[in-house]
Amino acid sequence: MLEMANQERGDATYKDFGVRTARRKNRSVEPKNGGPTGPKFAKVVGQLTKDGQLHGTVLKRLRRKEPA
Amino acid sequence: MGSLPHNEVQYFADRSYRIVSDILESLGVSETEHEIDRDILVEVAEFFLCDIYRIDKQQRGSVSIAKWAGYWAFWVRKLKPISMVNLDDEVEYENISHQDAVHINEIVSLQLALEIVAKYREFDGLEDIVGRHCKKIQNGECDGVSCFWKFAIRYMNFSDEFYSKYLTYSMRNRTFGPHHYALLMENIIFSACTGLEDD
Numbered sequence: 001m002l003e004m005a006n007q008e009r010g011d012a013t014y015k016d017f018g019v020r021t022a023r024r025k026n027r028s029v030e031p032k033n034g035g036p037t038g039p040k041f042a043k044v045v046g047q048l049t050k051d052g053q054l055h056g057t058v059l060k061r062l063r064r065k066e067p068a
Numbered sequence: 069m070g071s072l073p074h075n076e077v078q079y080f081a082d083r084s085y086r087i088v089s090d091i092l093e094s095l096g097v098s099e100t101e102h103e104i105d106r107d108i109l110v111e112v113a114e115f116f117l118c119d120i121y122r123i124d125k126q127q128r129g130s131v132s133i134a135k136w137a138g139y140w141a142f143w144v145r146k147l148k149p150i151s152m153v154n155l156d157d158e159v160e161y162e163n164i165s166h167q168d169a170v171h172i173n174e175i176v177s178l179q180l181a182l183e184i185v186a187k188y189r190e191f192d193g194l195e196d197i198v199g200r201h202c203k204k205i206q207n208g209e210c211d212g213v214s215c216f217w218k219f220a221i222r223y224m225n226f227s228d229e230f231y232s233k234y235l236t237y238s239m240r241n242r243t244f245g246p247h248h249y250a251l252l253m254e255n256i257i258f259s260a261c262t263g264l265e266d267d
Contacts, residue, residue, distance in 0.1 A: 021151055032260075037076050037117065041136075044191045045079075049086040055217055056094035058224045059232060062164060063094070 071115050080113035081106065088150065089090075090181045092172075096163030100154055102172070110147035114141045118247065132195045133188045134257065138249030141181035144251075145239050147172040174236040182220055185253050186213050196257075204263030219260030 004036055047053055088104055119139045125133055152161075152169045161169055168175060189196060189212040196212070204210035224232040235252070238244050258264075 029078050037073075037120075038081075040191075042079075044187050045083050047191065048183060049083050049090075053187070054087070054090050054094060055186060057091070057175075057179055058077070058182060058217070058221045059095075059229060060221070060225050062096060062168070 069102045072114060072121075073230060076109060076263075077113045080140075081109040084112055084144070084149075087180060087183065088176055091183070092150070092174050094179075095168075095175070097172070098162060101161055102141060103151050105149045105151065105200070108147050110111070112140075112143040112147050115147070115242065116140050119143075123171060132197070132248040132250070133185050134253035135246075136186035136205070137181040137253050138251075139175045139246045140184060142244075142249050144180055145174055147179035150176060171236045171240060174239040177239070178218035178232070178235060178252045181249060181253055182217075182256075185257065186216055189213050189216060189257075191244065198257045198261050198264070201265075202261050202263035203265065204261075206263075210263060215260045215262060216257060222258055223256065223259070 075104060084161075085104060085106060088109075092102060116121075116139055120131065120136065123139070150173050152172060154239065155166075155169060157166065199205050199212050202210065203214065204215075205212045215228070230266075235244075238248075
């Protein structure tokens with residue numbers, strides 16, 4: 001509701017904050033590495049979901065098998 | 069949430085499902101003992117991406133490993149996609165205690181954060197201030213992963229899992245935000261490192 005009220009009044013919302021800050025400082029807001037979900041990140045997330053890639057629990061009591 | 073790319077939300081929701089399933093398997097929690105709610109994982113992905121896009125803009129693309137892991141794991145701990153089939157007092161699980169079953173979302177979330185940090189260090193994907201200053205990593209004497217796991221295991225198992233239990237209790241019963249998570253990961257990364265020069 002607060003978000004909607006701010007938008008109706010034309011005030012800055014938390015979603016604008018990063019852009020407005022960057023403009024004030026005259027810096028680019030272009031993300032590095034293709035953005036927070038760019039290919040570099042997707043590669044790592046993809047690796048996490050491959051078989052045998054997880055380390056497994058750090059709790060010795062619950063560890064079922066030795067990590068790879 | 070409407071401005072988030074639908075394919076990215078679905079991608080992270082699907083990946084979250086896979087990773088959470090694998091962590092549960094590593095804990096010895098069988099498929100008959102738990103359920104994972106895919107709709108909640110879509111929410112996890114939406115809130116995580118919303119946060120991470122905002123941080124990426126504010127920090128002009130320099131998002132640390134710890135924040136990436138901390139925010140993703142936080143939404144798992146907050147929205148709790150895992151439910152044990154039965155949490156009655158008399159129910160016994162094959163490999164975990166009743167207390168573990170009650171704290172299953174917190175335990176899995178903590179492991180998720182550690183897995184993300186380790187994997188990102190392996191692939192040098194994100195801002196890593198300790199890695200940049202570590203002589204051993206820079207000289208190729210350390211991969212930044214084995215030291216991380218060695219310390220994490222030592223820390224979480226110290227004195228009958230004192231810190232691990234304190235963390236899971238705090239997540240469930242006290243305030244534990246994404247920034248707490250990020251700071252915890254930063255501290256583990258720093259403490260694990262043996263290649264930093266003393267001031």
